[in-house]
Amino acid sequence: xxLRHLASGAGVVGSGLCAGIAAGILMLILAYVVRxxxxxxxxxxxxxxxxxxxxxxxGVANGIVGSAIIVGLATVIALPIGTLTGIYLALYGRGxxxxxxxxxxxxxxxxxxxxxxxxxxxxxxxxxxxFSGASASVAFAILxxxxxxxxxxxxxxxxxxxxxxxxxxLGISSYAATMHVVVPAARAGLMTGLLLAVARVxxxxxPLLFTAFGxxxxxxxxxxxxxxxxxxxxxxxxxxxEDWHQQAWAGALLLILAVFILNVLARFAxxxxxxx
Amino acid sequence: xxxxDRLEEAHARRSVLSxxxxxxxxxxxxxxxxxxxxxxxVMLFAGSWPAIQSFGLKFFWTxxxxxxxxxxxxxxxxxxxxVSSAIAILLAGFVGVYAAAYLADFAPRLVxxxxxxxxxxxxxxxSVVFGLWGLFVLSPVLRDRxxxxxxxxxxxxxLFSGPIFGxxxxxxxxxxxxxxxxxxxxxxxxxxxxxxxxxxxxxxxLGATRWETMWRVILPGAKSGIFGACVLALxxxxxxxxxxxxxxxNKPAIAxxxxxxxxxxxxxxxxxxxxxxxxxxxxxxxxxxLLLFLVSMVVNGFARLLTxxxxxxxxxx
Numbered sequence: 001x002x003l004r005h006l007a008s009g010a011g012v013v014g015s016g017l018c019a020g021i022a023a024g025i026l027m028l029i030l031a032y033v034v035r036x037x038x039x040x041x042x043x044x045x046x047x048x049x050x051x052x053x054x055x056x057x058x059g060v061a062n063g064i065v066g067s068a069i070i071v072g073l074a075t076v077i078a079l080p081i082g083t084l085t086g087i088y089l090a091l092y093g094r095g096x097x098x099x100x101x102x103x104x105x106x107x108x109x110x111x112x113x114x115x116x117x118x119x120x121x122x123x124x125x126x127x128x129x130x131f132s133g134a135s136a137s138v139a140f141a142i143l144x145x146x147x148x149x150x151x152x153x154x155x156x157x158x159x160x161x162x163x164x165x166x167x168x169x170l171g172i173s174s175y176a177a178t179m180h181v182v183v184p185a186a187r188a189g190l191m192t193g194l195l196l197a198v199a200r201v202x203x204x205x206x207p208l209l210f211t212a213f214g215x216x217x218x219x220x221x222x223x224x225x226x227x228x229x230x231x232x233x234x235x236x237x238x239x240x241x242e243d244w245h246q247q248a249w250a251g252a253l254l255l256i257l258a259v260f261i262l263n264v265l266a267r268f269a270x271x272x273x274x275x276x
Numbered sequence: 277x278x279x280x281d282r283l284e285e286a287h288a289r290r291s292v293l294s295x296x297x298x299x300x301x302x303x304x305x306x307x308x309x310x311x312x313x314x315x316x317x318v319m320l321f322a323g324s325w326p327a328i329q330s331f332g333l334k335f336f337w338t339x340x341x342x343x344x345x346x347x348x349x350x351x352x353x354x355x356x357x358x359v360s361s362a363i364a365i366l367l368a369g370f371v372g373v374y375a376a377a378y379l380a381d382f383a384p385r386l387v388x389x390x391x392x393x394x395x396x397x398x399x400x401x402x403s404v405v406f407g408l409w410g411l412f413v414l415s416p417v418l419r420d421r422x423x424x425x426x427x428x429x430x431x432x433x434x435l436f437s438g439p440i441f442g443x444x445x446x447x448x449x450x451x452x453x454x455x456x457x458x459x460x461x462x463x464x465x466x467x468x469x470x471x472x473x474x475x476x477x478x479x480x481x482l483g484a485t486r487w488e489t490m491w492r493v494i495l496p497g498a499k500s501g502i503f504g505a506c507v508l509a510l511x512x513x514x515x516x517x518x519x520x521x522x523x524x525x526n527k528p529a530i531a532x533x534x535x536x537x538x539x540x541x542x543x544x545x546x547x548x549x550x551x552x553x554x555x556x557x558x559x560x561x562x563x564x565x566l567l568l569f570l571v572s573m574v575v576n577g578f579a580r581l582l583t584x585x586x587x588x589x590x591x592x593x
Contacts, residue, residue, distance in 0.1 A: 101306060203402020234404050238411075
């Protein structure tokens with residue numbers, strides 16, 4: 001009898017330990033990134049462009065701006081397609097075709113980003129024989145789609161049916177009832193999905209290797225090869241230079257900050273919906 | 277609750293777009309989405325056609341990867357991918373499921389919420405950061421401490437013998453494990469909670485301890501969902517690119533020892549694609565991408581089917 005309770009206690013403690021390990025590793029990684037990265041974050045790091053090898057200093061401003069442009073463009077592509085598909089699933093989505101779409105969206109979210117990068121390469125880089133920020137945006141948009149679609153469906157589907165029916169009963173068009181009544185009511189959920197999707201691609205690196213390609217210079221034109229913060233962290237990390245390693249840690253710190261802020265905002269958006 | 281002010285606004289704007297074109301737009305978006313998924317497959321297949329033609333099925337079971345002689349065999353990468361993912365799922369499955377049990381049932385609310393939050397944040401860390409940490413922190417620790425320990429105590433197993441490299445199959449496996457723990461944990465927790473709601477009180481009322489309830493009643497009931505969570509996490513490990521590339525050593529060879537460098541399907545694409553000078557070389561790399569695509573389609577599809585059957589009714593979707 002006592003033994004059983006002892007075993008139960010041990011099991012509880014052991015499983016708690018496992019949860020502690022998982023959370024502890026996050027803390028450990030954060031601690032390292034802050035310890036190694038924080039000293040290197042300064043004004044010239046945030047505003048400068050990379051220096052040539054051997055010249056100390058330099059910054060990642062071109063990468064920050066490049067990431068913003070690539071992700072921004074990806075959002076412009078993915079948001080309408082994703083939201084409209086989400087609306088389709090929530091409002092019209094019955095039957096095998098809709099189920100197939102749901103299934104595809106779920107499966108697409110698990111396709112390795114590198115394969116999607118290859119796809120973007122074959123349709124947007126190879127034909128032009130030219131790396132470009134825009135091709136990276138296409139890859140990112142595809143990565144964002146499943147999240148936007150599924151959270152969009154959930155958010156739109158979460159708006160009570162009577163809201164839409166009420167609007168329709170007043171004689172307005174189905175378009176207006178959806179876009180001006182249902183969608184605004186689902187705003188918080190849609191926002192959450194968008195933020196999570198942006199967070200997901202902000203730290204993404206693999207598809208950039210052969211789409212955006214990276215650049216040492218200021219580049220604001222998305223038809224040219226572009227720098228990206230995540231890509232800079234990667235190239236600096238695997239370089240043989242001590243100075244660049246430190247910049248990689250500092251860049252990682254910025255990336256983590258950006259991604260965490262996006263995640264917290266996403267939670268915040270969702271919470272404001274549920275408390276209302 | 278119902279935004280009536282918006283109703284008026286909607287009235288005012290109702291003729292902006294006709295219903296028909298709106299519904300057309302919705303269907304267009306949906307079709308674009310389907311086209312993207314189909315296009316993914318078609319383009320990858322078309323890109324790998326030259327390699328498929330010249331190597332056929334031999335591509336998958338020969339192990340010489342030599343761009344100079346245009347000989348391409350994917351076996352070392354398939355081996356590296358399978359073994360690193362297997363290590364990852366063994367470690368992450370164990371830790372993740374127990375952590376999920378703790379978070380779903382045993383933990384006091386005050387502990388469960390922040391712990392869950394931290395584990396979810398772990399999922400948000402970009403993979404390049406995992407790679408960075410793995411390269412500069414984890415791999416030296418494994419090389420100097422853990423690997424020699426394993427070699428001293430389990431050196432009789434070929435897996436844990438031979439010279440030790442910092443960037444190795446084992447390091448990649450451990451990093452992947454860390455990366456997929458949140459996936460295993462979060463989904464398993466949802467599944468366990470769904471089963472708990474039904475069976476917990478009954479089992480406790482029969483006199484089972486909390487652990488016995490979890491171990492003998494809840495976990496068996498949540499089995500297929502947890503299995504689905506693990507398969508899903510496995511899919512993520514198979515396709516993970518950047519972190520693996522940074523810590524696995526990138527050597528296209530099959531070694532018995534886990535302490536040796538290796539290569540994965542994803543990391544060889546990441547490393548060599550921009551340097552692939554010949555059309556056949558590039559095509560061989562795209563074929564690896566196609567293989568990854570197809571494998572993750574199957575793995576993810578399977579996982580979704582498993583978790584859907586458990587989670588669907590409870591969520592009332």
